[in-house]
Each structure stands twice: as C-alpha cells, then as structure tokens.
Amino acid sequence: MSILVLGTVALDNVKTPFGQRKKMLGGSAAHFSMAARIFTPVNLVAIVGKDFPQKHIDFLEAKGINLSALIREASGKTFQWSGEYKGDLNTAITLNTELGVLSTFKPKISEEQKRIEYVFLANVDPDIQRHLLRHMRSPKLIALDSMNYWINNKRKSLLRLLKQVHIYVANDQEARSLSQEHNLIQAARALRSFGPKMVLIKKGEHGVLFYNDKFIFSLPAYPADRVVDPTGAGDTFAGGFMGYLAKSRIVNMQNIRKALVFGTIAASFNIEGFGLERASRLTRKDLNKRLAHFKKCILL
Amino acid sequence: MSILVLGTVALDNVKTPFGQRKKMLGGSAAHFSMAARIFTPVNLVAIVGKDFPQKHIDFLEAKGINLSALIREASGKTFQWSGEYKGDLNTAITLNTELGVLSTFKPKISEEQKRIEYVFLANVDPDIQRHLLRHMRSPKLIALDSMNYWINNKRKSLLRLLKQVHIYVANDQEARSLSQEHNLIQAARALRSFGPKMVLIKKGEHGVLFYNDKFIFSLPAYPADRVVDPTGAGDTFAGGFMGYLAKSRIVNMQNIRKALVFGTIAASFNIEGFGLERASRLTRKDLNKRLAHFKKCILL
Numbered sequence: 001m002s003i004l005v006l007g008t009v010a011l012d013n014v015k016t017p018f019g020q021r022k023k024m025l026g027g028s029a030a031h032f033s034m035a036a037r038i039f040t041p042v043n044l045v046a047i048v049g050k051d052f053p054q055k056h057i058d059f060l061e062a063k064g065i066n067l068s069a070l071i072r073e074a075s076g077k078t079f080q081w082s083g084e085y086k087g088d089l090n091t092a093i094t095l096n097t098e099l100g101v102l103s104t105f106k107p108k109i110s111e112e113q114k115r116i117e118y119v120f121l122a123n124v125d126p127d128i129q130r131h132l133l134r135h136m137r138s139p140k141l142i143a144l145d146s147m148n149y150w151i152n153n154k155r156k157s158l159l160r161l162l163k164q165v166h167i168y169v170a171n172d173q174e175a176r177s178l179s180q181e182h183n184l185i186q187a188a189r190a191l192r193s194f195g196p197k198m199v200l201i202k203k204g205e206h207g208v209l210f211y212n213d214k215f216i217f218s219l220p221a222y223p224a225d226r227v228v229d230p231t232g233a234g235d236t237f238a239g240g241f242m243g244y245l246a247k248s249r250i251v252n253m254q255n256i257r258k259a260l261v262f263g264t265i266a267a268s269f270n271i272e273g274f275g276l277e278r279a280s281r282l283t284r285k286d287l288n289k290r291l292a293h294f295k296k297c298i299l300l
Numbered sequence: 301m302s303i304l305v306l307g308t309v310a311l312d313n314v315k316t317p318f319g320q321r322k323k324m325l326g327g328s329a330a331h332f333s334m335a336a337r338i339f340t341p342v343n344l345v346a347i348v349g350k351d352f353p354q355k356h357i358d359f360l361e362a363k364g365i366n367l368s369a370l371i372r373e374a375s376g377k378t379f380q381w382s383g384e385y386k387g388d389l390n391t392a393i394t395l396n397t398e399l400g401v402l403s404t405f406k407p408k409i410s411e412e413q414k415r416i417e418y419v420f421l422a423n424v425d426p427d428i429q430r431h432l433l434r435h436m437r438s439p440k441l442i443a444l445d446s447m448n449y450w451i452n453n454k455r456k457s458l459l460r461l462l463k464q465v466h467i468y469v470a471n472d473q474e475a476r477s478l479s480q481e482h483n484l485i486q487a488a489r490a491l492r493s494f495g496p497k498m499v500l501i502k503k504g505e506h507g508v509l510f511y512n513d514k515f516i517f518s519l520p521a522y523p524a525d526r527v528v529d530p531t532g533a534g535d536t537f538a539g540g541f542m543g544y545l546a547k548s549r550i551v552n553m554q555n556i557r558k559a560l561v562f563g564t565i566a567a568s569f570n571i572e573g574f575g576l577e578r579a580s581r582l583t584r585k586d587l588n589k590r591l592a593h594f595k596k597c598i599l600l
Contacts, residue, residue, distance in 0.1 A: 223518050297518050
C-alpha cells in the first residue's frame, strides 16, 4: 500500500565532529521517504522555495518518490535549518531556523492521494497537519510526529489532533514534556489517554519504546560505533516503521514488532553519513544483512 | 558454585519523591547479595563499625549470606551514604559520604573462601580490591566495578587492576570517563583494550550493553512504571548476572545472555522499594514470572 508523508523538505546546514555540509537536502519528509521507499511507494507532501535546486528534485524523483504534491513556491525561500552536534552527538544544537515558504504552507493533494490509507504527519505546524488530515478519505493508519516548539506553543491544537491519529511518535523529551510525566511508561500511558491507541517513544541511542493497551515493546538501538550525523534519524526510523506496516497491510503485534526492528535498522544507516548520503543508497538487502546481526545483538 | 563479593555494607540515608529512609541497610555488597543469593551461596567480604545494628546482621544471615568475612570493627563508624533522587530518579545527588571504618578496611578471608572461583569486586578503593584479589587461589571469573571517584583519583591503580579481571562493569558515565570515548561501543572497545575480556556497561533505565571480541549484546531495561528508589540497582543487576553465571558454571554466549536478562529483572524489582526492601524478598519464582513478561517486551 502507498504511503503519504506530510512534512518538510529543507536545506540543512549541519556541523558535526566529522565535518560540515551546507544547504544539503534534508527535512523530515525527505528523511522519512528514504526509508519508507524501500517498502512501498511514497507520496511526499511538502513545500520548497524558488531557491530549491533542481538537482534535489531530480534526486528525489530518481529515488521513486512521488513529488506531485511538492509545492514549488515561486516567491520565497526554502525552509533552512542550521544545527551542530558536539560530543556524543546525542543532542542537536539549533543555530538557526528560517521558515521561509513553510510559514504559508497549505498542503494540496490529488484525489488519488486523498485515498491513501497510510499517512505520516511529520513535524510541521499542527494546524497544517490537521488541514491535510481533513482531506484524507479513508485513513487506516495515521501517525503523528511533532516537536517541543508546538508542544509549548500550540498545545491545544496538538491535543485536538492527537484524538484523530492512531500513533503518536515522540522523542523522550517531547513525551515527557507533553505528558508531564518523568517515567517513560507513565508518560506513554498518559499520552495514550490523550487519544492515540499507540504511542511510540524514540530514545535516540537508547532505542525505542512502543506502548499500547495490550503490550509494551522496548527495543535498543543498533549498536553503532560511528555516528557521523544523526540528523533525520528519527524520521528515518519512522519511515522504516511505517513503510513496513504499509507494505504488510495488517497492523498487528507481529508486524509492529518487525516494523520497529526495520525502523531501527534503517535509522542505524542514516547516522553513518551526512543528511541523506547513506540512507538514500539504502537497499532492502542492506537492511536484511544488518537485521541478522542486530538479532544477535538484541538477544533475539 | 559459590560466589564471593567484596564491597560495602552501609547505612544509607535516602530521599526520593516517594519518601525517605534513615540509616537503612545498604551498600554495594548487600545489594549484590540480595540478587546473587537466589542462584548460589554468597560470601560477603566487607566491614562495618560498632554502630552497626545487630538486626542487620541477623537479617543478612537469615537471607543465607555467609558473613564470616564481615569485619565488625569495634572502633569506628559504619560507612554512611546520604543521597537524594529527584525528577526522573535517574541520577543520585550525593549529599554526604562518611567513610568511617571503610578507610582502614583490609579484607580477610578464610582458606576456603580463597578457593572460591566466582568473584565480584564491587565498588571500593581499587587498592582494597587488589589486596583481596591477591589472595584468590583459582579465580575463574572476576568482575570489577568502580566509580568516578576512583577513575579520577586512582586511575593508575584501577588500570593496573583491570588487567587482572575478566569483566569490567561500569555505568555509562564511568565507561565514557575511563575510556575518554563518547560513543559507547567505542568506549567498550577501548575498555576492552585495557585488559578485561568482557565489558558490561549499565545504562540505568536504558538497559545494558555487553561487549567482548566476539559479540555485542544490547538489552533494554525492564519497562518499570514505578521507581521508588534506584539505589543499588546496578549492584542488584550485577548480583543477578554473576549469580546466574556462577550457578551455570559455564561462561559462554548462551549463559551470558541469560545472565544479563536475570540481572535486568532482579534490578527491576530492587527499584520498586527503598533499599533492600523489595530485593530481599525476591524469589526465583518472582524472577521467572517477570521473565515471561520481559521476553514479550523485548521482542524475544
């Protein structure tokens, strides 16, 4: 089954102990797509400005991403994020954010796209997320990601939206912040009570926690010994996770379990290069090979 | 096979959001023993002062711990630790440490104890640890724990000791500090190069990482939703881990795997009560019951 991802396509300026990149292709929807495409056709819904290089469009198209809902706004600049990672590369220091055309973004999708059943609302303004959601005709699985900025500044809007989605995806800080619970299991339980049947908490190098009323999964991250650039790891994880679920069509315990593992593995590749450098070359064969090793590592 | 643990028996003053306890029985060797005793006879090597209540001695004896090498020093006070946990209870704030008789501690063990093959050197001065180690006749598996204080103040002594042990057990901060590597896999590799064939990194609520030249294991913590007092969780983990290995007698991949799981489960009970309150009532039946649930949680 196809998947639809709403999010950002950005120009990223990133500095890590391994080097730096300027105006590199990035953004939540781009990272998500690199992993999801391995399992299923991906429709990307985003906006870029007049400064957005044609080579990036060509690149995404060459990866098989459907860009018919990628708006190219003639007046305005592409969303830019500038960040730096230091030390253990666990936390990004945001140096600058230029919203550009993102501030006027109104997603537009085709009639065909409105019938897509698997939807990932990557981190953008919750009002934009809800705007898109209104157009979906028969969503079967909607996952929502957000960030601390919206939790702090559009809490009401976000809480309203949470009632309409099946999975809330958050990192540990966001989960704690929105739930106001320190303990992650209690945080997951509180977030569940806000509406979404499933809660997925990303803990970076410490893996992920999946919560629903019937079971809790806890999965460590792949033991990576070389982290070049963690930007987009969370979205890559989500891409692998949602991509696998969309492909398998049935959202049950067994498939969620596999989806979590594939998301984890996809993310472990993403961090090995800057931006999309590594994830964009990712194949199902790469995933399967690392899966075999990962199974040993996590005592599977 | 019996196990010998060198460490502290202390009087702990602990405050957490769930309450506080004064002069409660604690210490690394005591916590270790509560988990190890489930699998194998435990010989405890430690020192206490004249203020140490007889009821604590009776309590440890009732738990089947061999106290023949517990020195009761007539002149001096028992080691006391005072600490507080706030928020997510992940980090202890040490308010006060009174070494007391610990500052003159010289372990003394019987001829029979010198022939014990499984040895856990819990966190005390590395010089005391080495003093004990010199007396062991035929150690088969020696594990060593330490802390940042010794890493910073007795680095040379600690590094010398590392060459003589099979397993170095550290929490993530200690592992990073001693190896001077941020990435935990690289830290484990560096620590391995210091001598010990196996490196075990405890990550608190994020589980453990086990490293040797042949394989890496990554295990999440048991998803605990009520942490009352995390004091001693690491030593309880070590007790379950070493206890299981001593009982199974063969240190291979399969048994290490099981030992990591039992250590994790034992620790998950320890944090449910203050000090030894919960761990001291722990049975093999409790462990097995939670094991079944944990296996589901970690996708086993």
